[in-house]
Amino acid sequence: MTKNLFHDKTAQWTIYAVFFLCLAAIPAFVSDGFLLNQFATYGVYAMLALSISLCWGFGGILNLGQGIAFGLAAYGMAMTMQMQSQDASNPLPPFMANNSLEQLPFFWEPFWNTGFGIVLALVVPTLFYVIFGSLMFRARVSGPFIAIMTLAMLSALYTLILDMQPYTNGVNGISPPAALHIFGTDIDPYSTKAYWIVFALLLLTTVASKLLTQSKFGLVVQALRGDPERVRFLGYNVALYETVIYTISGLIAAIAGCLWVMLVQYVSPAQFDVTFSITMVIWAGIGGRLSLLGAILGALMIQGGQSYLGDQFLNTWLLLLGGFFILVVRFLPRGLAGLLEKVLGMVADRQPRESGPIARPLAPHHAVGASEK
């Protein structure tokens, strides 16, 4: 029996390279700005699925509130872009005037500066995750209770932002009138420039995440998914490790939030919607939460399916998606990537021993780790 190709690191990196080359080829074939914009939006969803795969797949932290980081960052970005359209003579965004505010609220002030605004859009959610995460993990909250707490926090933020009508424009949200202006140019959301920015950041976050899962840190995180108690008795501060992986996943979701607003020039409390955060978990679940690329492909498949098949099936689409999800959870707990792992394992078993240069005696096909590594 030979080694399962699924666990071969060179093969994994090759597949990642092929995937990103395909993404890089898209602008050459797609000239329609709206379509390109849609693909870029899928890239943002892919990033969210990646973040879920990190904390849920690798860390076992079932985070149903990833919208917290995504939404907070999206608001930060929208505020930054909104302030680009204001100036000293007209400092008040129109919706504030409509809500009879006379002065720019103090927490809007830092967003005058584009660079500082974007930094805030990333730092605020990240700090939020550090604090919220360390509170949860130090109290040794685990399993379904994490899901409940993150969900509750998400709903609380949703209500909060909805209720602060004069400052956030409530349910209508913020729609910055112009495209993001940065580094001396406008980032037209329908341009290839916007697509490349999303592409570059998706590539960066994916490679960083992949390296992270292959590091000793990643191994400890995978170990504590199975048995946090054991990890603790080996000398690791489990709460710290959990907080760090949760925060990294939050930072990736925050980057996604910024990019999303850059692409759609809009934000509303809908980004804090419970359904959206649960959808992210479904992407990772169907694609394969233990495989970063699996989760990414899950997001692309389901969102693509929703855009094209969803129009034809209308309301039955959600029913189909739900049914599909139940099937995957029941029969493929490791998602479609897990199915591939099984198939490749069977292929490896069939091959005669001599054919494998890296044949390992005594190692059954499902031997190397539980997860893609």
Added chain:
Amino acid sequence: MGILEIHNLNKSFGGTHVINDFSLDVTELTLCCLVGPNGAGKTTTMDLITGRQKPTSGRIVLRDDDITGLGEHEIAQRGIGRKFQVPAVFRELSVRQNFEVSYSQEVNPFRNMFRRQPAGFKSRLDEVATLTGLKDRLHVEAGLLSHGETQWLEIGMVLMQNPAILLLDEPVAGMTESEIEKTIVFLNQLKKNHTLIVVEHDMSFVREIADVVTVMHMGSFLAQGKLSEIENNPKVREVYLGEPEI
């Protein structure tokens, strides 16, 4: 002066005294067996030493370092390793990965992000894998090991940690005769470089390994000494052994 000293330890759960004024001195490079009937407080004592439970009062000192009330990971870092009663290994990871996680010289998450394989790991892995007889099983998923192998794996994991003191909670539970014999040889070898505290029920096993036997009864210290002394101790016979022969 022992490497580990327990002074007047007390633990009560809502008025029920589980550990009563228990003191113990463990000498370096010895194997101390902790015996006693069910409910004597042996596992609770282990929990108190390793920080899983906090004592109501009393002090635990490791090499002049007061470790009372510290967190589990802090105590583990100071050199106390523990093997659980029910074998706890990472079932989804390979045997090799189990050993890799257990090699916990560096516990800082940020430094571990940029590290694939820490220095000294390879030679240590080789050593421990040979000792535990798992050399050919390194790439097997830990969940697929036999019960005996799982016990060995966990002992190996504790060794990877390279602790000053090893606490083993019923290490031979569920092992076959030949596996028990192997364990006896192994533990006697281990004594040369490590201090061990073993909780055990099986008296014939205790006879083979123990330098010192400490008997607990109802959460208190009852007797301590060589097994032969313990066997002839009338107090021990009365409360624990209950019959003239063991």
